[in-house]
Amino acid sequence: MTTVPPPAAELSADEARRIALRAQGFLGAPDRRGGVRGLLRHLGAVQLDTISVLARSHELIPYARLGAVGRRTVEDAYWTPPGTGAAPNPPHAFEYWSHAACILPIEEWPHFAFRRRAYRARPNWYHDLADGAYEAVIKQLRAEGPLTATELGGAKNGGPWWDWSEAKVAVERALMHGEVVCTGRRSWKRVYDLAERAVPGDLLHDDLDDTECLRRLVRLAGRSLGVGTRADLADYHRLKGEQVDAVIADSGLVPVTVEGWAKPAWADPEALASPPRGRHRTTLLSPFDSLIWERARTERIFGFTHRLEAYVPKPKRVYGYFAMPLLSGGRLLGRVDPAREGRTLVAKHVSLDTPKAVLPMAQALREAAEWVGCSDVRVERVDAPELRGPLAEALTAL
Secondary structure, three states, X not given: OOOOOOOOEEEOHHHHHHHHHHHOOOEOOOOOOOHHHHHHHHHOOEEOOOOEOOOEHHHHHHHHHHXXXXXXXHHHHHOOOOOOOOOOOOOOEEEEEOOOEEEEEHHHHHHHHHHHHHHHOOOOOOOOOOOOHHHHHHHHHHHHOOEOOOOOOOOEOOOOOOXXXXXXXXXXXXXXXXXXXXXEEEOOEEEEEEHHHHOOXXXXXXXXXXXXXXXXXXXXXXXXXXXXXXXXXHHHOOOOHHHHHHHHHHOOOEEEEEOOOOOOEEEOHHHHHOOOOOOEOOEEOOOOOHHHOOHHHHHHHHOOOXXXXXXXXHHHOOOOOOXXXXXXXXXXXXXXXXXXXXXXXXXXXXXEOOHHHHHHHHHHHHHHHHHOOOOEEXXXXXXXXXXXXXXXXXXXXX
């Protein structure tokens, strides 16, 4: 680990928490003029996932910060709509491997040159591929334009979900290498196109060396986090700790100490320039929200242990399949495992840390229900039985 210079500032735990909330768009008036695209640029990455309960996670991210943005508006803001003439519309974003599979601002394409080079250095990328299969996919895309894996010849061979067809293996390899890009989805399927055709010419290059790519990504992670440890900065775009060490001194981030944090931290100098003030959001968070991506960071900042249990066997789940933390007043006050039954939002399992969380949970449930077109909210289970009645009363009053 690199030697840390003397701290430029000493932050209280509360200051660090508020800086993190502002950096993630949860403190202060939301930038409605920038909308979803502005939010994407601000966060730098929005994680995608197949799970859809209230909505898919990439829809929940802007909802949590901007309020009831129309779901069609969200999709149109992320993805490039089809062109009406001979020239394609320039993309706003692309999908690539960052923290996980993420939507990224198109301006970040050059920053991932280091990762594309790394994938090219891995010849087989976990799947064998017959001679000529890769070239055939590129030829088909060049001739026919943007296509899904199904349109390229089918995504699967008929076995388990990882039993990809040769066309799917080939186009995914081309995606990792950067010869192909995904700038949209159709019915949740990736739409692939040639990068040379879809990515704007001034961005379509791998000119940045690995060090410069890493420096920029660490700088962007620091801006999106506000303040973070080495592990926090590395986790944002899934870098290695030693990669952060190699560039942190030239990243523009400044070293700080945070009350109660056992390890050194770095902050965005702009985040230190003015005290974080403003209105707090009361909302439900996707388990894939970048505010709570890293479990150790979530525990350190909020004193809240969060774990996605969708992949935990049902008998071993503690909070539920898709438990969504409740954010209110800048604190995480509980969680709810939601479901939808027709026009009813079902709160299958509600956990509240304090009676003061009852009204915020009721508000968050009612707002989420309205956003997804539900007219009723039904509560099934509350961890603290004495809070079930007050929660039901609060929901009725709203």
